Amino acid sequence: xxxxxxxxxxxxxxxxxxxxxxxxxxxxxxxxxxxxxxxxxxxxxxxxxxxxxxxxxxxxxxxxxxxxxxxxxxxxxxxxxxxxxxxxxxxxxxxxxxxxxxxxxxxxxxxx
Ligand code: HEC
Numbered sequence: 001x002x003x004x005x006x007x008x009x010x011x012x013x014x015x016x017x018x019x020x021x022x023x024x025x026x027x028x029x030x031x032x033x034x035x036x037x038x039x040x041x042x043x044x045x046x047x048x049x050x051x052x053x054x055x056x057x058x059x060x061x062x063x064x065x066x067x068x069x070x071x072x073x074x075x076x077x078x079x080x081x082x083x084x085x086x087x088x089x090x091x092x093x094x095x096x097x098x099x100x101x102x103x104x105x106x107x108x109x110x111x112x
Contacts (some may be wrong), residue, residue: 028103037100041107048088053108057088063111076105 029037042051048058059065066076080101083091092101 027099028106029097029099033100034103037104038107041104045104061108063109066108071109073102073105073109076108077101080104 028034041053045061046053048056049061050056053061055061077098079089080096081091081093081098083089096104
């Protein structure tokens with residue numbers, strides 16, 4: 001009986017860990033959240049980087065350019081989370097979840 005009670009939570013943790021290592025899509029925010037983040041990307045990020053992200057006050061965030069600069073989901077997530085001190089680029093870590101930030105970073109690297 002005791003054994004059964006402890007095995008179930010362990011099995012659940014195992015399942016969750018398995019899900020985490022599967023395709024990236026499994027970790028991404030739910031569809032409505034993705035729409036909100038897409039809006040944020042166009043309007044908030046777009047206010048500095050341009051509505052279509054070709055650049056403005058901030059540099060262009062188009063996939064080709066970011067790839068040329070050697071950016072990865074990790075490097076972009078770090079910049080988005082911490083901002084760039086001494087510039088207009090604000091840190092988004094205080095208001096966005098890590099998953100949200102990684103989703104945005106992923107979006108930026110994807111050609112549309
Ligand atoms: C208030 C203006 C402003 C807003 C809003 C803003 N940025 Fe920036 N961002 C900048 C500036 C300015 C830089 C360039 C910093 C520098 O000189 O290195 C920058 C740099 C970046 C870079 C690094 C680009 C590179 O080529 O290395 C990324 C990525 C980025 N921003 C993403 C975002 C995202 C995503 C958002 C929205 C969640 C956002 N920014 C919102 C001003 C802004």
